[in-house]
Amino acid sequence: MIIDTLLILSAYLLGSISSAIIVCTLMGLPDPRTQGSNNPGATNVLRIGGKKAAAITLLGDMLKGLLPVLAAHLLTDSPLTFALTAMAAFLGHLYPIFFGFQGGKGVATALGTQFGLAWQIGGSVALIWLFMAKIMKISSLAALVSMALAPVIVWWFWPAPELISMQVMMSLLLFWRHRSNIQNMLVGSEEPISKEQGPKT
Template identity: 45%
Template sequence: MQALLFAAGAYLIGSIPFAVIVSRAMGLEDPRSYGSGNPGATNVLRSGNKIAAVLTLLGDGAKGWFAVWLAGRLEAPADVVAVAAIAVFLGHVFPVWLRFKGGKGVATAAGVLLAIDWRVGLAVLAVWLAVVVASRYSSLGAIVAAVFAPAAVYYVSGFSSFFLAVIAMGAILLWRHEANIRKLVNGEERRIGDAKKEGEGAEQPS
């Protein structure tokens, strides 16, 4: 019962659609109506409003961190905290408030990792940033980080509930980036800073 209550609470926290909330508060279009249609920071950036994109990024990351931090603060067992970690991530990817059509979970996953262990979170963020800077592919950074994250968690905590939770999140992230992977393989993925082609709706991590 305890795990179920924490999972439900974390899921509802994860379901908070910061992309939609921030966009409405700043008088912007609903992010689901343009670009990739994902309610996430990368798509909000397509509106041309960098402040809105940053606020969305911080909100999505903060909810992942907060749900895991709160579970730990309430002295939930490690297994229950791991359940909360998965639940808040799933809340972002499949939000009840948006008919289960959410973002790809990159920022929320980063927040979860920072709450699990700040060293792991920073290491994964460093890998993501290094790949993005070197390649200018935001999606490639997310994909590599998703693969690297379980190894980083295993190095810190061994074979634990957190390790299993991060494997699950990484698998979902890769699944959500299926279209990006195909575009990368075919050389069709758009780099950061490239001019958007007319009618293009490239999938990017959110």
């Protein structure tokens, strides 16, 4: 129980470290909370800082989800602990204690937790995202489609009720965080990926 509690708490604290804010600060870029979409995530960093900054941010956000779940694998075999650890890292990104509980939308961190559960789960979600992004050219739409299918993917590869429930909750929260993007898509004003290029770096 103590190990489980420490895993979950550590996952939340690690998730609360904002890769976007740290990357932008170190690279001399504007605060992503005050520029572009005002979202501290990789897509907004792409807009304001370019591909290199966005790639580093994406990697950092994925690792925040991946590492705690991998640690859980080393210390326990409980699906409930895996589920709570993954959710804690995700919630840390959404509501970071270090940044006034104002975080990002959670796509990369969610994907990191999925790779941590099983590479087949993370790989399947990533492939769906890449396919949708290639076809539809809209990052948020690709994220929403891939995360909508994520509970089915978890069920297919690891049908533990705790993990399926966690993924359903994670997907619902992710949709809630993307509500402005959904509104933009409904009126046709959501920017395609081709326009999210930022300055040259």
